[in-house]
Amino acid sequence: MKIALFIPCLVNQMMPDVAIATLSLLEKLGHQVIFPQGQTCCGQPMTNSGCFNEARNTTLKLLNAFKGVECDAIVCPAASCLVAAKENFHEFDKSQAAQDVIDKLYELTEFLHDIAPIASFKYKFEHTISLQMSCHGLRMLNLATPSESMGPQFNKVEAILQNIPGINIVYPAPRDECCGFGGTFAVDEGAVSAKMGKDKAHTHAATHAQYVVGFDPSCLLHLDGMIRRQLLPIQTRHIAQIIDAAL
Amino acid sequence: MNQSNQYQSTSHADNAAIFCRDENRVDWHSKALWNLREKRDKAAASVPEWEQLRQLGSEIKLHTLSHLGDYLCQFEQKCIENGIQVHWAKDASEHNEIALKILSVHAVKKLVKSKSMLTEECHLNPFLEKHGIEVIDTDLGERIIQLNNQPPSHIVVPAIHMKKEEVGELFHQKLNTPKGESDPTRLTRAARKHLHDQFLSADAAMTGVNIAIADLGAVVVCTNEGNADMGVNLPKLQIHSMGIDKIVPDAQSAMVLLRILARNAIGQPITTYSSFYRGGKVDGEMHIIIVDNGRTDIMQDKILAESLKCIRCGGCLNTCPVYRRSGGFSYNYTIPGPIGIAVGAQHDESNTIPWACTLCGSCSYVCPTKVPLDKIIAHHRRLKAEQGKLPFGKKYYMPAVGKLMSSPTLLNCAMGSARLALKVLPHSLITPFSGAWGQYRELPVSPKSSFDTWYKQHKASNKEAK
Numbered sequence: 001m002k003i004a005l006f007i008p009c010l011v012n013q014m015m016p017d018v019a020i021a022t023l024s025l026l027e028k029l030g031h032q033v034i035f036p037q038g039q040t041c042c043g044q045p046m047t048n049s050g051c052f053n054e055a056r057n058t059t060l061k062l063l064n065a066f067k068g069v070e071c072d073a074i075v076c077p078a079a080s081c082l083v084a085a086k087e088n089f090h091e092f093d094k095s096q097a098a099q100d101v102i103d104k105l106y107e108l109t110e111f112l113h114d115i116a117p118i119a120s121f122k123y124k125f126e127h128t129i130s131l132q133m134s135c136h137g138l139r140m141l142n143l144a145t146p147s148e149s150m151g152p153q154f155n156k157v158e159a160i161l162q163n164i165p166g167i168n169i170v171y172p173a174p175r176d177e178c179c180g181f182g183g184t185f186a187v188d189e190g191a192v193s194a195k196m197g198k199d200k201a202h203t204h205a206a207t208h209a210q211y212v213v214g215f216d217p218s219c220l221l222h223l224d225g226m227i228r229r230q231l232l233p234i235q236t237r238h239i240a241q242i243i244d245a246a247l
Numbered sequence: 248m249n250q251s252n253q254y255q256s257t258s259h260a261d262n263a264a265i266f267c268r269d270e271n272r273v274d275w276h277s278k279a280l281w282n283l284r285e286k287r288d289k290a291a292a293s294v295p296e297w298e299q300l301r302q303l304g305s306e307i308k309l310h311t312l313s314h315l316g317d318y319l320c321q322f323e324q325k326c327i328e329n330g331i332q333v334h335w336a337k338d339a340s341e342h343n344e345i346a347l348k349i350l351s352v353h354a355v356k357k358l359v360k361s362k363s364m365l366t367e368e369c370h371l372n373p374f375l376e377k378h379g380i381e382v383i384d385t386d387l388g389e390r391i392i393q394l395n396n397q398p399p400s401h402i403v404v405p406a407i408h409m410k411k412e413e414v415g416e417l418f419h420q421k422l423n424t425p426k427g428e429s430d431p432t433r434l435t436r437a438a439r440k441h442l443h444d445q446f447l448s449a450d451a452a453m454t455g456v457n458i459a460i461a462d463l464g465a466v467v468v469c470t471n472e473g474n475a476d477m478g479v480n481l482p483k484l485q486i487h488s489m490g491i492d493k494i495v496p497d498a499q500s501a502m503v504l505l506r507i508l509a510r511n512a513i514g515q516p517i518t519t520y521s522s523f524y525r526g527g528k529v530d531g532e533m534h535i536i537i538v539d540n541g542r543t544d545i546m547q548d549k550i551l552a553e554s555l556k557c558i559r560c561g562g563c564l565n566t567c568p569v570y571r572r573s574g575g576f577s578y579n580y581t582i583p584g585p586i587g588i589a590v591g592a593q594h595d596e597s598n599t600i601p602w603a604c605t606l607c608g609s610c611s612y613v614c615p616t617k618v619p620l621d622k623i624i625a626h627h628r629r630l631k632a633e634q635g636k637l638p639f640g641k642k643y644y645m646p647a648v649g650k651l652m653s654s655p656t657l658l659n660c661a662m663g664s665a666r667l668a669l670k671v672l673p674h675s676l677i678t679p680f681s682g683a684w685g686q687y688r689e690l691p692v693s694p695k696s697s698f699d700t701w702y703k704q705h706k707a708s709n710k711e712a713k
Contacts, residue, residue, distance in 0.1 A: 007698050009652065009658060009662075011698065013658070013659075013662040013697050014693075014694065016694050016696065016697055016701050019701075019702075020698065020701065023702075038655060039655070040652060040653060040654070040658060041653070041658070045648060046645060046648065046649055046652070048606065048625070049602075049628060049632070049637070049641055049645060050601070050627075050629045050630075050631055050632035050633075050641075051632050051637070051641065051645040051649070052629060052632070053649075054645045054646055054648065054649030055649065057649060057650075057653035058652040058653035061653050061655075135605070135607035135608055135609070136608075139607070139608035139609070139611070139612060140608065146608075146609070146612050147288065148288075148613040150291050150292055150294075150297040150298055151298045174281065176609075177607075178568045178605045178607035178609065181605070182604075182605030182607070184602075184639075184641075185602070185605045186683065186684060187639075187683035187684060188602050188639045188683075189263060189569070189603060190260070190264070190683035190687065191260070191263055191264035191267040192260075192263045192264075192267060192569055192572050192573050192603075193605075193687075194267075194686070195267055195572045196568050196569075196572060196605075197687070197688065198687075199277075221691055222688065224689075224692075225684070225687075225688030225689045225691065226687075226688050228688075228689035229688050229689045
């Protein structure tokens with residue numbers, strides 16, 4: 001497939017390794033990957049704060065970077081940015097051209113599960129990983145059944161990773177409580193955010209896993225800061241990095 | 248410790264920061280509420296049709312709300328046929344005046360009250376006390392906080408913020424229990440004996456309403472202690488206060504809500520006492536006060552209107568990671584937690600409670616009537632922003648952030664220097680953020696370059712290789 005990468009600003013600027021791993025794994029899977037220029041922030045920090053006017057320009061600039069780009073899918077390794085982009089594109093541009101972009105948007109896990117599944121993995125990954133089921137991917141993109149729901153149970157993240165030879169997947173308790181990042185929440189409500197992050201970091205460490213693995217870079221960035229402050233024996237990795245290492 | 252009084256600020260973040268200073272208490276509070284969430288999960292999982300029940304609960308409430316006038320009129324008519332006296336109150340002060348008038352006619356000196364967040368919302372207790380009427384809250388948790396001069400910190404377990412030792416000390420002072428007594432059973436027994444005396448000496452009883460049934464002209468009151476029934480069945484006069492949103496069409500609808508209410512609240516199959524009242528006692532009087540108090544205003548906004556589907560189970564509070572770590576008194580509104588933000592944000596002059604939320608969405612998924620709480624909370628932020636009521640200096644820095652983010656050149660430039668400086672992620676850029684990240688976390692490890700730059704170099708070297 002021909003895939004356009006959507007690399008949100010946070011990943012571009014602060015976690016380029018996540019983007020590199022995403023590009024690498026998609027190429028290993030035989031896809032043609034392009035990186036449209038002119039991408040910027042999806043507008044989430046602003047719309048999440050209620051500031052829709054302030055979000056308009058940046059959102060539309062991002063949307064324009066994808067309008068008319070020839071591809072089968074637009075793939076993003078960050079769940080909350082993807083959700084925000086979808087919602088904001090829709091909010092600020094009701095045109096068919098915008099809808100064409102929206103229809104092609106996929107979060108990486110979603111893409112690897114629903115659209116182009118991985119046939120097999122080449123390398124072993126003999127480690128225990130503790131999955132960070134971040135809120136937006138979980139409850140807005142339906143990557144797995146949230147713990148609140150009693151309906152049919154599924155988990156796309158686990159379904160992809162469990163095929164990696166040697167991998168051992170565990171969960172913190174509570175399994176899918178918010179890590180407390182919440183964008184500007186981390187600074188607006190510093191004390192509660194910090195307590196949530198600290199609790200989350202400790203519950204991941206308590207699983208004795210070597211890695212916290214997630215699909216949302218912002219949550220991982222927050223947890224990484226917490227883990228290092230708390231001196232916990234665990235490291236954060238993005239799901240793209242784990243998959244790329246095993247392909 | 249009277250926690251509600253230690254807060255000088257009305258800002259949620261300020262009050263939450265005070266609550267968070269005592270980390271052991273935060274852990275204890277969070278765990279006590281998470282236990283309820285776990286009990287709820289077990290109870291919900293034991294009902295195979297749980298998700299269908301939620302859908303049905305949502306549809307029943309939506310249907311009733313969209314035909315509210317019709318059902319309220321039917322309810323009034325049926326109540327009158329049943330010999331019930333019906334009163335309408337447009338706001339809290341009308342509600343309180345009506346209650347006072349009914350009580351004055353009967354020369355009531357002591358009122359026993361049960362199960363009513365609505366009377367809390369209307370601040371009825373201080374109003375009646377000012378007029379010389381003694382008010383006794385009879386739910387054990389409510390009585391505890393009443394003795395402690397506090398409002399509820401949770402809508403279902405109002406004294407959840409107090410440890411048993413603190414209740415023991417309070418009872419020692421107010422009810423003469425032995426000093427140092429903290430055994431819950433013995434404390435409960437002491438409270439029961441004390442309340443028993445109150446029931447026997449009361450002149451009137453007042454309760455809230457969990458569900459009002461239009462075609463029966465009946466109200467349903469749910470308690471686990473039987474206190475509403477003790478109150479209502481002893482004196483001649485009974486008054487029930489209900490919000491206009493409590494109405495459902497018929498008994499079948501009420502049964503659906505009864506199946507989900509207690510399960511979602513504390514994991515019980517049903518409340519121990521789920522009593523239907525559809526008329527006064529022989530020689531007695533039954534009154535119902537139907538209260539609007541801003542509810543029709545909420546209904547004008549399509550998104551906010553869904554908050555009126557709430558059946559007050561408290562499930563969203565129990566699951567909310569922010570509520571559990573900031574306590575019920577930090578919200579600057581009678582009702583705390585996600586539902587408190589949903590129905591209270593417009594009354595919040597501190598303009599901070601809509602931001603007391605990470606938008607994680609757990610509350611919306613736990614809600615038994617599918618109130619889209621996270622969407623409502625996000626909507627409140629937008630409404631506040633449009634009214635120019637942003638907290639935390641957002642109105643000053645957000646335009647700057649907007650400008651920065653919308654320009655790849657500016658963003659690259661700023662982030663490039665940030666990486667170079669390696670000192671900080673957000674706070675060298677965005678001054679209002681300063682400190683909050685680094686105070687609690689290590690700053691991000693700075694990468695060598697952006698992906699943008701790496702990609703250009705990578706592609707360039709690829710081309711050269713070819």
